[in-house]
Amino acid sequence: xxxxxxxxxxxxxxxxxxxxxxxxxxxxxxxxxxxxxxxxxxxxxxxxxxxxxxxxxxxxxxxxxxxxxxxxxxxxxxxxxxxxxxxxxxxxxxxxxxxxxxxxxxxxxxxxxxxxxxxxxxxxxxxxxxxxxxxxxxxxxxxxxxxxxxxxxxxxxxxxxxxxxxxxxxxxxxxxxxxxxxxxxxxxxxxxxxxxxxxxxxxxxxxxxxxxxxxxxxxxxxxxxxxxxxxxxxxxxxxxxxxxxxxxxxxxxxxxxxxxxxxxxxxxxxxxxxxxxxxxxxxxxxxxxxxxxxxxxxxxxxxxxxxxxxxxxxxxxxxxxxxxxxxxxxxxxxxxxxxxxxxxxxxxxxxxxxxxxxxxxxxxxxxxxxxxxxxxxxxxxxxxxxxxxxxxxxxxxxxxxxxxxxxxxxxxxxxxxxxxxxxxx
Amino acid sequence: xxxxxxxxxxxxxxxxxxxxxxxxxxxxxxxxxxxxxxxxxxxxxxxxxxxxxxxxxxxxxxxxxxxxxxxxxxxxxxxxxxxxxxxxxxxxxxxxxxxxxxxxxxxxxxxxxxxxxxxxxxxxxxxxxxxxxxxxxxxxxxxxxxxxxxxxxxxxxxxxxxxxxxxxxxxxxxxxxxxxxxxxxxxxxxxxxxxxxxxxxxxxxxxxxxxxxxxxxxxxxxxxxxxxxxxxxxxxxxxxxxxxxxxxxxxxxxxxxxxxxxxxxxx
Numbered sequence: 001x002x003x004x005x006x007x008x009x010x011x012x013x014x015x016x017x018x019x020x021x022x023x024x025x026x027x028x029x030x031x032x033x034x035x036x037x038x039x040x041x042x043x044x045x046x047x048x049x050x051x052x053x054x055x056x057x058x059x060x061x062x063x064x065x066x067x068x069x070x071x072x073x074x075x076x077x078x079x080x081x082x083x084x085x086x087x088x089x090x091x092x093x094x095x096x097x098x099x100x101x102x103x104x105x106x107x108x109x110x111x112x113x114x115x116x117x118x119x120x121x122x123x124x125x126x127x128x129x130x131x132x133x134x135x136x137x138x139x140x141x142x143x144x145x146x147x148x149x150x151x152x153x154x155x156x157x158x159x160x161x162x163x164x165x166x167x168x169x170x171x172x173x174x175x176x177x178x179x180x181x182x183x184x185x186x187x188x189x190x191x192x193x194x195x196x197x198x199x200x201x202x203x204x205x206x207x208x209x210x211x212x213x214x215x216x217x218x219x220x221x222x223x224x225x226x227x228x229x230x231x232x233x234x235x236x237x238x239x240x241x242x243x244x245x246x247x248x249x250x251x252x253x254x255x256x257x258x259x260x261x262x263x264x265x266x267x268x269x270x271x272x273x274x275x276x277x278x279x280x281x282x283x284x285x286x287x288x289x290x291x292x293x294x295x296x297x298x299x300x301x302x303x304x305x306x307x308x309x310x311x312x313x314x315x316x317x318x319x320x321x322x323x324x325x326x327x328x329x330x331x332x333x334x335x336x337x338x339x340x341x342x343x344x345x346x347x348x349x350x351x352x353x354x355x356x357x358x359x360x361x362x363x364x365x366x367x368x369x370x371x372x373x374x375x376x377x378x379x380x381x382x383x384x385x386x387x388x389x390x391x392x393x394x395x396x397x398x399x400x401x402x403x404x405x406x407x408x409x410x411x412x413x414x415x416x417x418x419x420x421x422x423x424x425x
Numbered sequence: 426x427x428x429x430x431x432x433x434x435x436x437x438x439x440x441x442x443x444x445x446x447x448x449x450x451x452x453x454x455x456x457x458x459x460x461x462x463x464x465x466x467x468x469x470x471x472x473x474x475x476x477x478x479x480x481x482x483x484x485x486x487x488x489x490x491x492x493x494x495x496x497x498x499x500x501x502x503x504x505x506x507x508x509x510x511x512x513x514x515x516x517x518x519x520x521x522x523x524x525x526x527x528x529x530x531x532x533x534x535x536x537x538x539x540x541x542x543x544x545x546x547x548x549x550x551x552x553x554x555x556x557x558x559x560x561x562x563x564x565x566x567x568x569x570x571x572x573x574x575x576x577x578x579x580x581x582x583x584x585x586x587x588x589x590x591x592x593x594x595x596x597x598x599x600x601x602x603x604x605x606x607x608x609x610x611x612x613x614x615x616x617x618x619x620x621x622x623x624x625x626x627x628x629x630x631x632x633x634x635x636x637x638x639x640x641x642x643x644x645x646x647x648x649x650x651x652x653x654x655x656x657x658x659x660x661x662x663x664x665x666x667x668x669x670x671x672x673x674x675x676x677x678x679x680x681x682x683x684x685x686x687x688x689x690x691x692x
Contacts, residue, residue, distance in 0.1 A: 237498060308535035312598070314496060315529035316548040316605060317521045326547075327537060 044404075048397030051189060054199055055141040055149040057112055058180040059091035062134045063124065074128050080121035085109065088116060088139065095178060096171050104167075111171060113140040115200035138182070143198040143391030145172055149181060152390075163390075189398065193364045194380065198391025201384070203402050205366045209279055209359065209374030210348060210406065216283020216370055217290060217347055222340050224287075225294030226329075229336070232295075233302040234324050253292035260289045261356030269357060277358035277373040285357060286347040293346065297339025301332045334418040341414035345407055351378040377403045444469040444639050445490060445609065450504035452485050452494065459485045462504075463665040465658055467609070472631060472640045474650035474671065477660035478686065483643045484532075486660065487611050490641065491527040492520050508609075525552050528602030532614040534594035536586030536601070541578050544586040544597055545569060548605035564604055571637075572600035573630050592623025599630065603638075610634070612642040616649065628653050647687060651675050659683045 061084075065072065068082035089109050093099055099108050113119075116139045123137070124130050144164040147153050149172070159166055175181050192202030236242045264285035268274045274281050305328050313323040354360065359375050360383070367374035375383070377399060384396040443466035452460035459482045467473050467490075475483040485494065492513060494500040506513050513523055525548070536544050545565045548554075555561035565582075569575035574596040578589070586597050595615055602610055612631075616624040631640055631653050644650050650657050651671060658668035659682075667680045678684045 306535075308531060308533055309537070310496070311493065311529075311531055312535040312537060312601075313547075315491065315493065315524060315531070316551070316601065317524035318547075318551050319521050322551055326551075331538065 044397045044400050047394055048399075048401045050150050050152065051394040051398035052186050053150075053183045054186040054188070055146040055181060055183050056138040057141050057145070057175060058136050058138050058182075059088055059112070060094060060134055060136050061087050061091045061120070063087065063130050063132060065131050068124060068131055076125045079125040079128060080118070082121060082124065084117040084120045088112060088120070095180065096174055107165070107168060108171065110142055111145050111168065111175075113142050113199045114197050115195065116140055138184075140188070140199050141181070143389060144168070146199055147390060148172060149176075149183065152394075189395070193366050194362055194375070194383070195364065198387075198389050198395055201392070201395055203377070203380065203395075203399050205363050206375050206377045206380035206399070207402060207406070208367050209282070209363070210376040210378075210403075212279030212367060212370045212374065213282040213286055213354075213359075213376055214344055214348060216280055217286040218340070218344060220284060220287035221290045221294055221343070225291050225340065225343075226298055226336055228291075229295045229298030229302060230324060230329060233299050234328065235320070249292050249295050253296055256352075257289055257350050258352035258356065260285050261353030263288065264353060265356045275371055275373075277361050277363075277375075278371050279359075279367065279374050279376075280370040281357050282354050282359050282374075282376065283370065285353045286350060289350065289353060290340075290343040290347050293343035294336075294340050297342070298332065298336040301335035301339065302328065304335075305331050330421075334421045337417050337421070338414055341410055345410055348406060348410070349378055349403070351376075351382055354379050377406065442469055443467055444509060445641075446505075446507045447486075447489070448505040448507075450486070450489060450502065450506060452482070452489065452503075453501045454497070455499045459663055460489075461663045463660075465665060465668055467639060467641055468656060469639050470635055470637075471655040472635050472642060472653050473656040473658065474654035475641065475643045475658050475660060476645065476647060476650045476686075477666075479645065481660040482663040483660045484613050487613055487641060487643050490609070490611055491524050491529055493524075493529065495520060525605050526607050527609045527611060528605060528607035529611045530595070530598050530602055530613065530615050532617055534591060534598050534618070536589070536594050536597050538585060538587055540583045541569075541586050541589070541597060542582040545600050545604045548601060552605060554605070568600040568604040569597075571603050571634065572596045573626065574600055590623075592619050592626060595619060595623070595627060596630065599627075599634075603634075607638065609639045609641065612640060614643050614645065617645070624649070647675075659686060661686065 064087065067087055068084070069078055071078070089105060092108050092111065093105075096108065099105055119140065120137065141149070144153070145168070148155075148164055148169065153162065153164055155169065164172075172181065188200060189202050191204055192200065193205030195201040232242060232245065264281060268281045268284055269276050274284075309327050309331065310323055313327050314320075318326065354376055360379050361373060361375060362383070363373055363375045365372070381396055381399045381403065384392045384399060445467035447463060447465045447467075450460055450463045451458060463486060465486075475487060477483050488494045489502055489506055490508075490513075492502075494502055502514065508523070508527065511518070537547065539547075542562075542565055545568050546555075546561055549561060549564050555564055566575060569578065574593060577593060578584075578597075586594065589597060595618075599610070599615075616627055619627070628649065631642070634640060642650075642654065654671045656668065657671040657674040659666045659674065659678075659680075661682055667674060667678060667683045669679075674683060675687060678687060
């Protein structure tokens with residue numbers, strides 16, 4: 001090999017060093033961001049997976065008519081509101097003998113969820129034939145017991161700082177020895193709304209609230225945004241007016257989201273008197289927030305469509321509108337959809353504007369439409385993270401997981417749509 | 426002798442009956458004047474070449490003929506351009522109808538990102554030229570034949586037009602223009618991005634097309650102008666320096682600037 005092909009001069013060596021140094025900077029940056037992401041996901045995953053299972057306790061309940069339906073009417077409402085608490089307690093006392101004092105009885109009853117009585121009421125109402133029989137039913141354990149069974153209670157710590165006392169732990173151990181404790185899939189989490197007690201709280205209300213809000217947001221923001229972008233980019237003559245509009249759209253994109261919330265409060269709620277705390281108003285506020293993003297993204301996509309495509313159509317005698325809607329918009333559609341979904345993904349994670357229009361309320365019912373009161377996933381996460389009960393910790397992480405899955409599905413949908421539209425060409 | 430002369434002149438005038446005339450055309454981009462007082466006749470069923478160095482305004486002038494300059498916001502055209510005796514810049518003229526009579530082929534082949542069939546069928550479709558599906562297919566096949574492309578693509582009409590080679594794409598664009606059945610086809614440096622073989626194919630094609638169509642071609646290749654055209658107009662710095670029969674321009678130019686350009690001293 002001739003000499004001049006080898007790195008000899010110090011200047012060349014320096015150049016190579018700079019090259020490899022820069023590559024390493026890049027790799028390190030990527031490694032740091034990936035490790036942070038992994039750390040976040042693991043933390044959420046480790047904390048949140050517990051919430052998908054819950055602890056149940058088997059109790060033999062004597063469904064005595066005198067307690068459930070003393071008048072014998074079998075009216076559904078009465079059956080639901082029967083006095084089930086003593087029945088459950090009696091069942092527990094059978095397993096754990098020697099609990100007679102009032103204070104102890106209360107402590108014993110606290111092993112099961114406060115929502116257990118409603119649960120039993122529903123079951124009896126659905127099947128009145130149970131009355132007068134004794135059956136073994138699985139009842140949701142209280143959140144503290146649930147955490148203990150999952151090994152999340154520090155048994156070694158001072159009794160005074162624990163909500164689950166030594167006696168309670170002994171009882172749970174006794175139940176476990178009798179095979180009366182099991183863990184099952186936490187259906188409640190996916191089928192119920194919020195609750196004050198962690199073991200009865202679910203994400204469905206918030207998830208549907210988010211879904212309905214995004215639906216409204218999409219229905220408003222997508223057509224408005226696309227039409228605005230197409231008009232401004234393809235039709236409007238450059239003038240002082242269009243310049244003003246352009247500057248304002250860019251400014252709007254940078255406005256803090258809470259301002260949009262205030263706007264929604266002032267305009268949609270106070271002026272138009274739309275129902276507060278509803279996905280309808282939430283979606284409208286989110287649409288306002290998403291619009292500038294969609295418009296800016298769509299315009300830059302439209303600008304990237306080559307002039308030659310427009311020339312080709314115009315040269316054939318296509319009108320402006322034919323050129324735009326036969327050629328330019330179809331070419332731009334995949335990009336515009338991506339922009340829209342990115343804007344919507346941002347809207348999905350938005351909390352601040354929703355606080356302003358009352359979507360921060362404690363909502364137990366599952367919304368059935370856009371005009372039912374609801375909350376949204378990020379607001380629910382915020383509410384749970386703010387709750388003092390320890391059981392909400394894992395619910396918070398589980399809700400974050402649901403939110404992330406929501407996001408992943410939205411992005412996958414965007415990718416799918418883009419592929420489909422691109423293949424059609 | 427004198428009589429014979431007149432006869433000859435009139436015969437010549439008949440043969441060169443202009444389908445398109447431009448008189449005193451000025452084109453401005455904002456305040457900049459790109460075309461200065463150009464008058465030119467385009468004879469029917471002949472190939473007219475517009476030549477000149479880059480930036481001399483020949484493309485701009487060509488785009489006046491089908492009002493493609495309308496799409497450029499800052500562009501303003503004054504003067505009189507007539508097509509078949511009608512002022513194409515008159516307020517009542519429908520640009521869409523004008524462009525269906527005067528087709529255009531661009532410098533860079535720009536097929537739509539659609540199938541070969543749909544590329545050619547688009548024009549007839551938007552102008553409602555076909556009565557049935559079969560008729561449309563017939564138009565497409567005829568147009569592809571006339572553009573000399575049919576034999577190469579007959580078995581893959583549903584493949585995207587963008588999958589063809591550069592020369593084929595340009596012929597597809599010609600077929601697309603023909604499909605609308607125009608009288609004039611404007612070509613804006615159609616071969617500048619093509620290799621010599623593809624160029625030769627398109628030049629032959631133009632030769633056969635002039636039976637049916639009037640062609641105006643902008644080219645910066647003097648050899649091409651000499652090969653394909655019957656009439657040549659030389660542009661320099663926005664002015665029409667000289668126009669006449671191709672033979673006269675290339676062998677015996679009247680103007681010094683033409684002489685200099687043809688011999689390679691300017692441009």
